[in-house]
Amino acid sequence: MKAATRDWIEKAEHDFLAAVDLGRRRKIPLHDMVCFHCQQAAEKCLKARLEEAAIHFPKTHDLESLLHLLLPAEPLWVTLYPAIRRLTPFGVLIRYPGNDASKTQAKQAIADCTPTPNLHHEWFPPSRTSSQSLPVRCCRNARRFIPAGFPRYSSRRPLPLPPPG
Numbered sequence: 001m002k003a004a005t006r007d008w009i010e011k012a013e014h015d016f017l018a019a020v021d022l023g024r025r026r027k028i029p030l031h032d033m034v035c036f037h038c039q040q041a042a043e044k045c046l047k048a049r050l051e052e053a054a055i056h057f058p059k060t061h062d063l064e065s066l067l068h069l070l071l072p073a074e075p076l077w078v079t080l081y082p083a084i085r086r087l088t089p090f091g092v093l094i095r096y097p098g099n100d101a102s103k104t105q106a107k108q109a110i111a112d113c114t115p116t117p118n119l120h121h122e123w124f125p126p127s128r129t130s131s132q133s134l135p136v137r138c139c140r141n142a143r144r145f146i147p148a149g150f151p152r153y154s155s156r157r158p159l160p161l162p163p164p165g
Helices: 003-023 031-052 063-070 075-091 104-111
Strands: 137-139 144-147
Touching: 003 104, 031 063, 031 075, 031 104, 063 075, 063 137, 063 144
Parallel strands: none
Antiparallel strands: 137 144
């Protein structure tokens, strides 16, 4: 797996964990932020797979266009279109006044963002053949399933500081 792919995966994991943590809030619910982080996690997962497949992609928050670029490499991911369509508006619109997410939308965003263990495909080569079932393992922090070919990375590198001035 490419180092850049690992970086995208790590960022996607962080966004998803942030969404799950924010979704558990009771006193001051932050449904907008849950939806935003779910969209970001999905976007980064798509970009990770595009990076691994060496498919150039533009800087965009449009999940549908990213999925469209990815379909030649992952044709079975066409089944993700309904979830992608629901998540796409949360990338930009939800961050502005007058666009609020409901509790139902936040729950649906987390469900849409959770990887599906029943998708039969190769996540990252070399992997299993598309006819094999992907074994899954449980992520203890997020209580969700992650395909075995989609590992968690927790390298703690400091963020680069911007140049002074």
